[in-house]
Amino acid sequence: MNRLFFICPECFIENTIRENFDGEHFFLTSLGLVVDKPSPDYANVLNKMCERENIEEICLIQDSQCTFIKESIRAKHAYKCSENIFLHELFQDNLHRFSSKMDIHTIRETLAMVNIEHQMGVLADAPVLADKIRSGEISLKGFVLNSHTNELKEISEEQVALKA
Secondary structure, three states, rough: EEEEEEOOOOOOOOHHHHHHHEEEEEEEOOHHHHOOOOOOHHHHHHHOOOOOOOOOEEEEEEEEHHHHHHHHOOOOOOOOOOOOHHHHHHHHOHHHHOOOOOOOHHHHOOOOHHHHHHHHHHHOOOOHHHHHHHHHHOEEEEEOOOOOOEEEEOOOOHHHHOOO
């Protein structure tokens, strides 16, 4: 199976992916795994790549140890880039999903999961790709990786409310 992986380039998780997924691997990167709503031109390029490489599955993998995840949880983060600002706002908007009893590793994992859920929605609504995802021609999956333990957790479809 040919898979397209969206990952953060600062996490260096390509080898872990190759160890856990068979088939051909293709990678697209975005800092902090923050994917903007694709423009029609970008969506068309992405669609053509999926057609050319016979992509059957798009996987978004967020490392819970990602620097962007870690920084976004802090009240005053060191990096003022748009990815950190987005992730910090996502964290703030989803505070109801976090408990004061959670340890820092669980908080990071939960924020990674919230980001994956959001990003899956963004890709599922992308022009051109939306029809292929909804029809099942291309499957869309999300995973949270803890690179310290190499634990990889799939986010179930029930957790992600993709528009029908």
